[in-house]
Amino acid sequence: MPDASVKKPSRIQQRNRHTILEAALEVFSRHGYRGATLDQIASEAGLSKPNILYYFDGKADIHVTLLSQLMQTWLDPLVELNPDGDPVEEILAYVQRKLDMAQDFPRESRLFAGEILQGAPRMRPELEAHLKPLFNSKCALIRTWIAQDRLPPLDPRHLIFSIWASTQHYADFESQVSLLMDDSTNTFEGASKHLQAMFRSMLTR
Amino acid sequence: MPDASVKKPSRIQQRNRHTILEAALEVFSRHGYRGATLDQIASEAGLSKPNILYYFDGKADIHVTLLSQLMQTWLDPLVELNPDGDPVEEILAYVQRKLDMAQDFPRESRLFAGEILQGAPRMRPELEAHLKPLFNSKCALIRTWIAQDRLPPLDPRHLIFSIWASTQHYADFESQVSLLMDDSTNTFEGASKHLQAMFRSMLTR
DNA sequence: ACGAATTTTTACCATTTGGTAAAGCTACGA
DNA sequence: TCGTAGCTTTACCAAATGGTAAAAATTCGT
Known part of the structure; x- marks a missing residue:
């Protein structure tokens, strides 16, 4: 029986998580952890902030x-x-x-x-x-x-x-x-x- | 005639500016520019935040x-x-x-x-x-x-x-x-x- | 095509934070 | 000792920021 707590990610999940991580790499590497904001990451990723928080816990x-x-x-x-x-x-x-x-x-x-x-x-x-x-x-x-x-x-x-x-x-x-x-x-x-x-x-x- | 725009700093000025810079070095070096807060620096220096802004422009x-x-x-x-x-x-x-x-x-x-x-x-x-x-x-x-x-x-x-x-x-x-x-x-x-x-x-x- | 699940948006909120106004206190020269 | 300039505190504020609730839109299996 497969692990019920983990569902395989949909194509959208994969794509968006990847997009977010790419954007976050750009922003975090330029401004550091504290210097980066979710708004910047969202803007860089072309997604809304709440949407980002749908894919990551924070x-x-x-x-x-x-x-x-x-x-x-x-x-x-x-x-x-x-x-x-x-x-x-x-x-x-x-x-x-x-x-x-x-x-x-x-x-x-x-x-x-x-x-x-x-x-x-x-x-x-x-x-x-x-x-x-x-x-x-x-x-x-x-x-x-x-x-x-x-x-x-x-x-x-x-x-x-x-x-x-x-x-x-x-x-x-x-x-x-x-x-x-x-x-x-x-x-x-x-x-x-x-x-x-x-x-x-x-x-x- | 001495430069009227620069008055010689009082003893208190010298001491407090030094204290603030020492505290700021501690805090900035640990948390980076964005990660450091004026409250932290003030606390580290043992001064109030507005007092710090009396000695520095920001x-x-x-x-x-x-x-x-x-x-x-x-x-x-x-x-x-x-x-x-x-x-x-x-x-x-x-x-x-x-x-x-x-x-x-x-x-x-x-x-x-x-x-x-x-x-x-x-x-x-x-x-x-x-x-x-x-x-x-x-x-x-x-x-x-x-x-x-x-x-x-x-x-x-x-x-x-x-x-x-x-x-x-x-x-x-x-x-x-x-x-x-x-x-x-x-x-x-x-x-x-x-x-x-x-x-x-x-x-x- | 339809209903359920997933994804996205809108409208917020509480906290943090850099900064200010103004009153109060202190040191110091006359 | 008194007045003034310099120093400190109290009480704020506006903007930024991480995060949330819930409605709206979209996707997808059947």
Whole structure:
């Protein structure tokens, strides 16, 4: 017997929930949780405010739903770190994947950044449940690589922090970066070269 | 004849404006601009809301004043980059100063991060006027070091971004860092070792 | 085509919040 | 000590905002 408390969503439900989440991503990522209003989200989605509240239990529900859905996508590049590959190339590929995400999904990056910046008030359980175990398992993997002398001795935790920080910077601080970068040069191309060189030099001794 | 539009502030003025800014730093850095309320700031400062508005022209005025005052402190470590020193040691010392600031002034770091994250709506003129010229001048300095073969060829802009990102990360994403770091190890000590090693390896080729 | 279920709109509401007017209090120079 | 300028409080207000009730419209299975 199927779960009676969950009915399969109609086509309209699917479409509208998706529209709302897309609009909310736009608005939340630009103005933060408190700075975003339901009216803005409704207007961006082309729906009325009460209609939005027909699909979600409230502002916080929309925010949490967004964050939860994004968590998967966000952790994927780290999941792909392959124990059977070459350590240096694996980590450099991870750096590149993270930089690509900053380029392709800046709104998602800023949404996360805003939430973490305020102390992760709505996302902490999600972080404990998904980020923390993955982080620890990949740290362990890097430690085995170090033990096998395939990487120089370093603290995997700070290595990962450096990767996160230096790649996401291009999305999260985009307004500053674009202010300081010459418009004539491709920011992400230069960033890729720089970061690849930086991490390669550190990982190859 | 002294400027008639500016009277010297009384002792009470000085004390209360300082108290308000300190309270505002606490509240703005925790909740962001929109998330902070005048009531919170007033309560934190131990003053009434109308009394706060006696000293400042409004919420935005407090925020802008804070940001402007902080700009100086924030840029100091970069100003200290000495053209006459050894390039590698100068840059590594800069990395350490930035990391020390993340440790000693996390609220200031988060205040800036929040403002930049939202596109610097209130700070852009300040950034244009102070950050941009300093950034460009220090980039030029690094380029001369490279031209003298005292540093490997690299893009100074991305180098500086990497330094900013990887050091401020420990303040701005503190909630995530503390979630993932073992409590038994000193985060900033480990970060310092890691970042010094990383940038040294890159700068010494 | 018809009735039931789903979706959308209209008309509200209570709270929060940035801000103000004006009266009252305090410090301080003459 | 007295008057004035500077400081603080009380009592408000208008707008914004998250949210709701219920009627109206639409969709969909039969």
